[in-house]
Amino acid sequence: MGPVKGVRSKRMPRAVRERQMMDAAVRTFGQRGYRAASMDEIAELAGVSKPLVYLYLNSKEELFTACIRREADALIAAVRAGAEPRLAADRQLWAGLAAFFTHTAVNPDGWAILHRQARTHGEPFAAEVATMRDEIVAFVTGLIGAAARETHRESELAARDMAGLAQALVGAAESLAGWANETEGVSAKEAAGTLMNFAWMGLGDLMKGARWSAR
Amino acid sequence: MGPVKGVRSKRMPRAVRERQMMDAAVRTFGQRGYRAASMDEIAELAGVSKPLVYLYLNSKEELFTACIRREADALIAAVRAGAEPRLAADRQLWAGLAAFFTHTAVNPDGWAILHRQARTHGEPFAAEVATMRDEIVAFVTGLIGAAARETHRESELAARDMAGLAQALVGAAESLAGWANETEGVSAKEAAGTLMNFAWMGLGDLMKGARWSAR
Amino acid sequence: MGPVKGVRSKRMPRAVRERQMMDAAVRTFGQRGYRAASMDEIAELAGVSKPLVYLYLNSKEELFTACIRREADALIAAVRAGAEPRLAADRQLWAGLAAFFTHTAVNPDGWAILHRQARTHGEPFAAEVATMRDEIVAFVTGLIGAAARETHRESELAARDMAGLAQALVGAAESLAGWANETEGVSAKEAAGTLMNFAWMGLGDLMKGARWSAR
Amino acid sequence: MGPVKGVRSKRMPRAVRERQMMDAAVRTFGQRGYRAASMDEIAELAGVSKPLVYLYLNSKEELFTACIRREADALIAAVRAGAEPRLAADRQLWAGLAAFFTHTAVNPDGWAILHRQARTHGEPFAAEVATMRDEIVAFVTGLIGAAARETHRESELAARDMAGLAQALVGAAESLAGWANETEGVSAKEAAGTLMNFAWMGLGDLMKGARWSAR
DNA sequence: CATGAATGAGCTTTCATTCAT
DNA sequence: AATGAATGAAAGCTCATTCAT
Numbered sequence: 038m039g040p041v042k043g044v045r046s047k048r049m050p051r052a053v054r055e056r057q058m059m060d061a062a063v064r065t066f067g068q069r070g071y072r073a074a075s076m077d078e079i080a081e082l083a084g085v086s087k088p089l090v091y092l093y094l095n096s097k098e099e100l101f102t103a104c105i106r107r108e109a110d111a112l113i114a115a116v117r118a119g120a121e122p123r124l125a126a127d128r129q130l131w132a133g134l135a136a137f138f139t140h141t142a143v144n145p146d147g148w149a150i151l152h153r154q155a156r157t158h159g160e161p162f163a164a165e166v167a168t169m170r171d172e173i174v175a176f177v178t179g180l181i182g183a184a185a186r187e188t189h190r191e192s193e194l195a196a197r198d199m200a201g202l203a204q205a206l207v208g209a210a211e212s213l214a215g216w217a218n219e220t221e222g223v224s225a226k227e228a229a230g231t232l233m234n235f236a237w238m239g240l241g242d243l244m245k246g247a248r249w250s251a252r
Numbered sequence: 253m254g255p256v257k258g259v260r261s262k263r264m265p266r267a268v269r270e271r272q273m274m275d276a277a278v279r280t281f282g283q284r285g286y287r288a289a290s291m292d293e294i295a296e297l298a299g300v301s302k303p304l305v306y307l308y309l310n311s312k313e314e315l316f317t318a319c320i321r322r323e324a325d326a327l328i329a330a331v332r333a334g335a336e337p338r339l340a341a342d343r344q345l346w347a348g349l350a351a352f353f354t355h356t357a358v359n360p361d362g363w364a365i366l367h368r369q370a371r372t373h374g375e376p377f378a379a380e381v382a383t384m385r386d387e388i389v390a391f392v393t394g395l396i397g398a399a400a401r402e403t404h405r406e407s408e409l410a411a412r413d414m415a416g417l418a419q420a421l422v423g424a425a426e427s428l429a430g431w432a433n434e435t436e437g438v439s440a441k442e443a444a445g446t447l448m449n450f451a452w453m454g455l456g457d458l459m460k461g462a463r464w465s466a467r
Numbered sequence: 468m469g470p471v472k473g474v475r476s477k478r479m480p481r482a483v484r485e486r487q488m489m490d491a492a493v494r495t496f497g498q499r500g501y502r503a504a505s506m507d508e509i510a511e512l513a514g515v516s517k518p519l520v521y522l523y524l525n526s527k528e529e530l531f532t533a534c535i536r537r538e539a540d541a542l543i544a545a546v547r548a549g550a551e552p553r554l555a556a557d558r559q560l561w562a563g564l565a566a567f568f569t570h571t572a573v574n575p576d577g578w579a580i581l582h583r584q585a586r587t588h589g590e591p592f593a594a595e596v597a598t599m600r601d602e603i604v605a606f607v608t609g610l611i612g613a614a615a616r617e618t619h620r621e622s623e624l625a626a627r628d629m630a631g632l633a634q635a636l637v638g639a640a641e642s643l644a645g646w647a648n649e650t651e652g653v654s655a656k657e658a659a660g661t662l663m664n665f666a667w668m669g670l671g672d673l674m675k676g677a678r679w680s681a682r
Numbered sequence: 683m684g685p686v687k688g689v690r691s692k693r694m695p696r697a698v699r700e701r702q703m704m705d706a707a708v709r710t711f712g713q714r715g716y717r718a719a720s721m722d723e724i725a726e727l728a729g730v731s732k733p734l735v736y737l738y739l740n741s742k743e744e745l746f747t748a749c750i751r752r753e754a755d756a757l758i759a760a761v762r763a764g765a766e767p768r769l770a771a772d773r774q775l776w777a778g779l780a781a782f783f784t785h786t787a788v789n790p791d792g793w794a795i796l797h798r799q800a801r802t803h804g805e806p807f808a809a810e811v812a813t814m815r816d817e818i819v820a821f822v823t824g825l826i827g828a829a830a831r832e833t834h835r836e837s838e839l840a841a842r843d844m845a846g847l848a849q850a851l852v853g854a855a856e857s858l859a860g861w862a863n864e865t866e867g868v869s870a871k872e873a874a875g876t877l878m879n880f881a882w883m884g885l886g887d888l889m890k891g892a893r894w895s896a897r
Numbered sequence: 898c899a900t901g902a903a904t905g906a907g908c909t910t911t912c913a914t915t916c917a918t
Numbered sequence: 919a920a921t922g923a924a925t926g927a928a929a930g931c932t933c934a935t936t937c938a939t
Contacts, residue, residue, distance in 0.1 A: 047939070048902060070372050072287030075929065086904045091931065157285055157372045201438075201446040204431045205424035212423020213416065223416075231416040239454020263919065291913060301921045303915080312913065478917070478923060500802050502717030506909065516925045521910065587715055587802045631868075631876040634861040635854035642853015643846065654844075661846040665881070693898065721934060731900045733936080742934065 055093050058083045063104050067146030071101055071158040102165060105155050108147035109169035115140040116173065126184035127249070130177070131233050134210060138225035141214045152211060170207070178203040206236050226228075270308050273298045277309075278319050282361025286316055286373040303457035317380060318371050330355040331388065341399035342464075345392070346448050349425060353440035356429045367426060370447035385422065393418040421451050481497035481604050485523050488513045492524075493534050499577030501531055501588040535585050538577035539599035545570040546603065556614035560607070564640060567608060571644045582641060600637070608633040636666050685749035692709050700738050703728045707739075708749050712791025716746055717804040747810060750800050754814035760785040761818065771829035775822070783870035797856060815852070819860045823848040843887060851881050 049057075061083035065074040080087040095098040119136020120129040132178055141148040155166040178199050209232060217228040230249075237249040264272075274296035280289040291312055296304040307462020308411060309315040335344040355365040370381040393414050432443040445464075452464040479487075491513035495504040510517040515544055523532040549566020550559040571578040585596040608629050639662060647658040694702075706728035710719040721742055725732040739745040764781020765774040786793040800811040823844050854877055862873040 051902080054902085070287070072285070073373070076931085077929080087930090088905090088932075089903060092903085097930065105338070107371075120410050153368075153372045157368045158288075195448075198446070198449075200429065201431065201443075202450050205447055205450045208427020209420035209424040212419050212426065216416065216419040228416070231413065232420055234413075235417050235420045237454055239450075239452055239457055242454055242457065266919085269919090290911085302913090303922090304920060306914070307920080481923080484923085500717070500804075502715070503803070505907085517909090518911080518926085519924060522924085527909065583798075583802045587798045588718075616906095628876070628879075631858065631861065631873075632880050633855050635877055635880045638857020639850040639854040642849050642856065644851040645853075646846065658846070661843065662850055664843075665847050665850045668883075696898090699898090720932085733901090734899060736935070737899085858936090 053092065054083075054085065054089070056089055058094060058100075059104060062100050063150060064146045064152055066101060066104055067149035071154050076100075091127060095160055098161070101155075101158075101162060104147075105148055105162060105165045108144070108150055109166060111144070111147065112137070112140055112151065113169060113172060113228070116176070120176075120180075126180045126187055127233070127237060130180045130184070130236075131229055133159065133176070133180075134232055135226050135229040137210060138214055138217055138228045142218050142225055145218060148214065152214075162175060174200070174203045177206055181206075206232075209235065266308070269298075269300065269304070273300065273305055273308060273315075274319060274322060277315050278323060278365060279361050279368055281316060281319055282364040286369050286377070313376070316370075316373075319365055320377060320380045323359070324381060326359070326362065327352070327355055327366065328384060328387060331391070335391075335395075341395050341402055342448070342452060345395050345399070345451075346444055348391070348395070349439050349447055350444040352425060353429055353432055353443045357433055357440055360433065363429065367429075373450060389415070389418045389422055392421055405428050421447075424450065481523065484513075484519070486522055488515065488524060488530075489534060489537060492530050493538060493580060494576045496531060496534055497579035501527075501592070501669075518566065528591070531585075531588075531592060534577075534580055535592060537560045538574070538580050539596060540638055541574070541577065542567070542570055542581065542673050543599060543602060550610075552561055556610045557663070557667055559666055560610045560614070560667075561659055563606075563610075564662055565656050565659040567640060568644055568647055568658045572648050572655055575648060578644065582644075583586070604630075604633045607636055611636075636662075639665065694885060696738070699728075699730065699734070703730065703735055703745075704736060704749060704752060707745050708753060708795060709791045711749055712794035716799050716807070743806070746800075746803075746807060749792075749795055750807060750810045753789070753795050754811060756789070756792065757782070757785055757796065758814060758817060761821070765821075765825075771832055772878070772882055775825050775829070775882070776874055778821075778825075779874040779877055780871050782855060783859055783862055783873045787863055787870055790863065793859065797859075810849055819845070819848045821851055822851055826851075841895050851877075854880065 058079070062074075062079050065079045065082060068074075069078070076087055076090060079100075080090045083090065090100070094103060115136050117131050118137075120133035122129065124132065151166050151169070155162040159161075181199050181202060213228050213232055217223040217225065233249045263405075273294070276294050280294045280297060283289075284293070291302055291305060294315075295305050298305070305315070309318060330351050331348045334354075335348035337344065339347065366381050366384070370377040372378075396414050396417060428443050428447055432438040432440065448464045488509070492504075492509050495509045495512060498504075499508070506517055506520060510520045511532075513520065519529070526531060545566050546563050549569075550563035552559065554562065581596050581599070585592045587593075611629050611632060643658050643662055647653040647655065701725070705717075708723050710724045710727060713719075714723070721732055721735060723759040724736050724745075728735070735745070739748060760781050761778050764784075765778035767774070769777065796811050796814070800807040802808075826844050826847060858873050858877055862870065
């Protein structure tokens with residue numbers, strides 16, 4: 038089971054300790070929020086004394102920034118790993134969404150930090166996460182453009198339209214991530230399916246009985 | 253000109269004073285966040301002494317809750333007022349979205365409280381705003397259902413599907429609200445149009461050149 | 468006897484409280500030094516809570532600066548009050564020295580702040596007290612010049628020589644202040660007499676053009 | 683080139699290591715002050731780990747005391763070496779002063795420790811440096827007595843007067859040391875000359891029995 | 898001989914909240 | 919109706935000091 042959280046286990050190499058601290062910080066920041074989280078609590082959860090946290094991570098601000106970066110990188114990596122580039126664009130989108138829902142479900146504190154906390158506590162942090170979100174939006178925009186080219190020789194979608202659409206899609210995904218994690222029995226794949234139906238087919242078509250499917 | 257903010261003017265009826273305090277609180281909470289906002293700052297901005305804030309609003313927590321309620325009610329009212337019930341369901345949806353984008357653009361501090369702060373600072377506040385969001389989701393779900401009935405005798409959309417779709421739609425709207433407020437020259441109606449295209453027509457149709465229009 | 472130090476006596480006008488705090492701060496800083504003095508100790512000695520000290524004096528740094536200024540002003544005022552301008556220059560100097568020794572004897576903590584602490588704890592504070600010392604040096608330089616003119620039509624003392632002499636005289640006075648305060652039974656007037664013997668008889672010869680030389 | 687400061691070089695004899703540490707400590711204490719200097723900084727500047735500093739010097743307090751002693755001994759030695767006992771008393775005094783000004787100019791951190799820091803941070807340290815100062819004052823008192831005997835068979839200077847004069851002279855010297863080190867282009871010999879003018883010409887008259895009086 | 902890992906204790910500062918008038 | 923005066927409690931951060939290797 039590894040060392041029990043909250044109990045001091047002495048003399049570990051720095052890298053290990055640092056990981057423990059970051060884990061504790063992500064959990065505490067995710068659940069309490071940046072301001073409400075105290076360094077005392079983080080240190081206790083990590084099973085170390087407060088000075089050690091400062092020795093390794095320097096300050097609350099730097100610690101939070103480090104958490105944001107770690108979680109952002111992990112999320113991006115998960116999505117990219119999910120969306121295999123050999124697939125068709127719409128299938129890539131579906132797979133990316135599924136990976137996204139899976140990752141956020143498995144890693145709720147990290148998701149809370151990125152989605153809620155970082156954007157609520159001042160420019161430096163918000164900028165950090167905005168960079169990551171922009172990366173995802175760009176990724177999605179690229180997929181939409183690719184899909185358009187695959188489907189029709191001459192797409193009628195202007196660049197600015199695509200940006201708005203990508204914003205809407207990402208926002209919808211973020212919202213569904215919360216919903217899926219809270220609603221009993223909604224799996225990541227299910228959520229991804231719902232969103233693909235919504236995004237790809239549109240409400241109008243859905244009402245006529247049309248459905249998007251992986252093939 | 254009315255009483256200048258930040259300057260003490262004596263002896264006003266309670267209702268007026270209370271309004272001044274709430275205005276100051278919404279602005280301060282919206283810009284600083286719940287924790288970073290200090291009662292000192294709120295009192296000063298309201299032009300009253302701190303004990304008076306406590307006399308009327310009891311505590312920081314209650315004050316924040318009161319702000320959430322006031323802003324939530326105002327937002328719901330704006331959306332309901334926008335979506336005239338005599339219109340067709342899709343037009344109602346469009347009108348409601350336009351009203352939503354307009355209200356959030358005009359009232360950014362209130363929107364920040366609802367969208368960011370309340371959800372980030374603990375259950376009691378999150379629950380408060382969840383209630384409002386559920387109300388909006390229910391409203392949207394109702395519109396989707398109505399549209400389905402208007403269009404086809406037997407809708408194939410199950411209740412649970414509709415809930416997910418409504419979640420996605422509301423999330424997309426929230427995301428676009430931020431995007432529209434930050435992006436130069438994107439009006440509320442434009443944002444509503446973008447979202448209707450996305451939601452009603454779907455990416456698939458959009459690529460074929462189809463567009464949703466108010467008529 | 469007034470309110471006993473260290474015991475809380477409630478609800479006093481701000482000016483009174485502020486004076487109590489400054490008194491406590493001068494005493495604590497003077498005896499412990501800037502760094503070793505804790506705001507806790509100052510607050511306790513002043514008979515108030517720590518937050519009140521911050522409310523009125525803002526920070527440890529500002530509090531220390533305020534102490535320096537207050538004590539510097541008091542010392543300058545004491546010396547100026549002692550040296551009646553109607554007297555001959557040498558008598559003015561004697562009177563000023565006597566006032567200086569008296570003030571430092573009566574006010575040892577204030578003197579410790581100016582002479583020891585302020586100069587030992589960083590530029591901002593050192594600059595503050597340097598200003599005052601320069602004022603005193605200028606005052607003494609003026610007296611030396613006046614005495615020279617009174618005694619001999621054409622003084623042979625160059626400006627730079629006088630600056631050095633004034634530095635030496637002030638340094639000697641500072642040193643004697645410590646010695647007189649520590650040595651049993653040395654009064655302020657006695658110390659002033661000793662220093663006048665040392666300084667004046669030397670100066671008197673200098674003014675006649677005499678110089679000591681290595682051979 | 684010798685080992686570069688701040689870089690670890692392994693396995694040196696204890697005496698060498700200890701010297702490096704003391705050098706680093708004198709510099710750090712002299713520039714930052716006793717409290718503001720951190721053992722971390724000292725260890726880093728010495729190029730060793732903190733535990734080694736503790737192993738050799740035991741504690742911050744002992745380290746500081748050791749610095750005071752070393753610098754005091756060095757200063758005394760410099761002054762004694764300067765004042766050749768074969769010379770006449772006034773020339774001895776001049777030479778001693780010149781040596782003093784030279785040593786403090788060359789060794790500003792050591793002088794800061796003795797003159798400023800040690801006297802500012804509590805009895806134990808102040809006592810340490812007071813011993814050294816007393817030694818210098820006694821040395822000067824001896825010179826004054828010798829000069830008096832050389833000049834006049836029966837000196838009219840009582841012992842206590844001489845103590846006061848020596849205090850004044852030493853204080854003047856301390857003050858001039860600061861002035862000379864800060865003022866562009868004032869050499870040690872020049873400062874010694876200024877002080878001899880000030881002091882000796884006055885003392886010369888005193889020895890002839892002259893006295894300044896308030897009337 | 899030498900150090901990486903770790904902490905107890907203390908400091909400055911802030912804030913929500915109340916009392917006496 | 920309204921406020922100047924005051925505080926308990928806690929938070930971020932630093933530092934001298936020690937252990938285990």
